[in-house]
Amino acid sequence: MKLTYKHTIYACFLGYIVQAIVNNFAPLLFLTFQRTYDIPLSQITMLVTVNFGLQLLVDLLSVGFVDRIGYRASLIIAHVCAAAGFLGLTLLPDLLPSPFAGLLIAVMIYAVGGGLLEVLVSPVVEACPTDNKEKAMSLLHSFYCWGHVAVVLISTVFFTVIGTQHWKILALFWMIVPLCNLVLFAKTPIAPLIEDGEKGMSVGQLFSNKIFWVLLVMMVCAGASEQAVSQWASTLAEKGLGISKTMGDLAGPMAFAVLMGSSRAFYGKFGEKINLDRFMAGSSILCVIAYLMIAVLPYPVLNLVGCGLCGLSVGIMWPGTFSKASAAMPFGGTAMFALLALAGDLGCSGGPTFAGMVASAAGDDLQRGILCAVLFPALLLVMIFVLGKMRRERDREQEKQN
Numbered sequence: 001m002k003l004t005y006k007h008t009i010y011a012c013f014l015g016y017i018v019q020a021i022v023n024n025f026a027p028l029l030f031l032t033f034q035r036t037y038d039i040p041l042s043q044i045t046m047l048v049t050v051n052f053g054l055q056l057l058v059d060l061l062s063v064g065f066v067d068r069i070g071y072r073a074s075l076i077i078a079h080v081c082a083a084a085g086f087l088g089l090t091l092l093p094d095l096l097p098s099p100f101a102g103l104l105i106a107v108m109i110y111a112v113g114g115g116l117l118e119v120l121v122s123p124v125v126e127a128c129p130t131d132n133k134e135k136a137m138s139l140l141h142s143f144y145c146w147g148h149v150a151v152v153l154i155s156t157v158f159f160t161v162i163g164t165q166h167w168k169i170l171a172l173f174w175m176i177v178p179l180c181n182l183v184l185f186a187k188t189p190i191a192p193l194i195e196d197g198e199k200g201m202s203v204g205q206l207f208s209n210k211i212f213w214v215l216l217v218m219m220v221c222a223g224a225s226e227q228a229v230s231q232w233a234s235t236l237a238e239k240g241l242g243i244s245k246t247m248g249d250l251a252g253p254m255a256f257a258v259l260m261g262s263s264r265a266f267y268g269k270f271g272e273k274i275n276l277d278r279f280m281a282g283s284s285i286l287c288v289i290a291y292l293m294i295a296v297l298p299y300p301v302l303n304l305v306g307c308g309l310c311g312l313s314v315g316i317m318w319p320g321t322f323s324k325a326s327a328a329m330p331f332g333g334t335a336m337f338a339l340l341a342l343a344g345d346l347g348c349s350g351g352p353t354f355a356g357m358v359a360s361a362a363g364d365d366l367q368r369g370i371l372c373a374v375l376f377p378a379l380l381l382v383m384i385f386v387l388g389k390m391r392r393e394r395d396r397e398q399e400k401q402n
Contacts, residue, residue, distance in 0.1 A: 200333020
């Protein structure tokens with residue numbers, strides 16, 4: 001059977017599911033790692049920091065090699081690293097003298113895969129022949145959420161039925177997903193991001209553009225707004241709110257992921273009828289409210305409702321910023337997507353790390369950490385209006401020149 005661009009898009013959907021596994025499986029085991037290997041919360045925080053920090057480094061380095069070796073080879077490398085990382089998670093903590101070192105090395109290996117996927121998958125979809133790029137981008141990013149849901153749901157059922165002590169079996173199960181998608185990406189067609197004869201913008205050209213700097217700040221805030229709650233939702237529900245692990249994972253991370261995916265799927269279906277600026281601004285306001293519900297209200301049920309509302313509100317932030325960048329800078333090329341992914345991963349690393357550091361300083365009070373992290377969605381809201389003003393001014397200048 002001859003594979004078409006439709007299969008390429010399906011492979012991209014699966015690619016984001018792989019990235020969801022990379023980012024969200026280990027956080028479900030933070031307390032298990034803490035109990036099994038006697039690892040303090042400060043070192044557990046380091047796993048989050050290294051995962052997203054290394055993805056950030058890969059985003060930066062990819063500017064220099066992705067176009068050189070090609071998207072297909074880069075995608076295959078990404079999936080190999082993801083699978084190898086999950087395998088390492090099951091083996092290295094017991095093989096090395098320090099279990100934490102073993103966990104850290106495994107996280108570093110699959111973080112390389114996660115970083116590459118963040119850089120590669122969106123431009124591959126952007127290059128595919130589709131009618132509405134914004135809708136396709138939002139639908140693509142919804143599959144990160146559905147992957148997140150699958151990770152939480154399947155893991156919760158597994159831990160309830162078989163027990164958290166057998167988590168290594170589940171890690172090997174998740175390893176199968178990147179191995180299967182690797183085969184698919186090896187055979188699907190991949191369109192060029194920039195047409196033949198045209199050249200994408202250089203890094204220097206991007207950094208000399210004021211609009212690009214605003215987009216970078218928006219990506220940092222989008223990543224931080226999402227992950228500051230997502231990465232700590234399971235731990236907050238179980239430890240901070242005194243809820244059982246099963247209920248905590250279902251009501252915290254899973255509700256977050258379902259509502260985030262629903263937001264992206266909604267825009268993916270009705271995007272042509274919705275003003276993206278207003279949708280993103282309203283989502284940012286809702287995100288601030290959700291953070292305050294989690295951090296301030298003294299009722300665990302309302303704290304968990306806040307987690308869900310946070311997922312609903314952050315859904316459009318990442319794909320919406322990508323869509324805005326593609327519209328504002330159509331010749332941005334691989335460098336633009338890589339640097340935006342770098343900024344997003346900086347936020348993904350910095351958001352939960354910032355919340356975790358504040359929580360540690362406040363006696364492991366995660367609600368205090370999340371309260372301080374409310375600055376990220378608040379800043380994003382400001383940047384949305386700044387970007388709109390800058391684009392209007394640029395359009396007026398271009399009209400005068402014409």
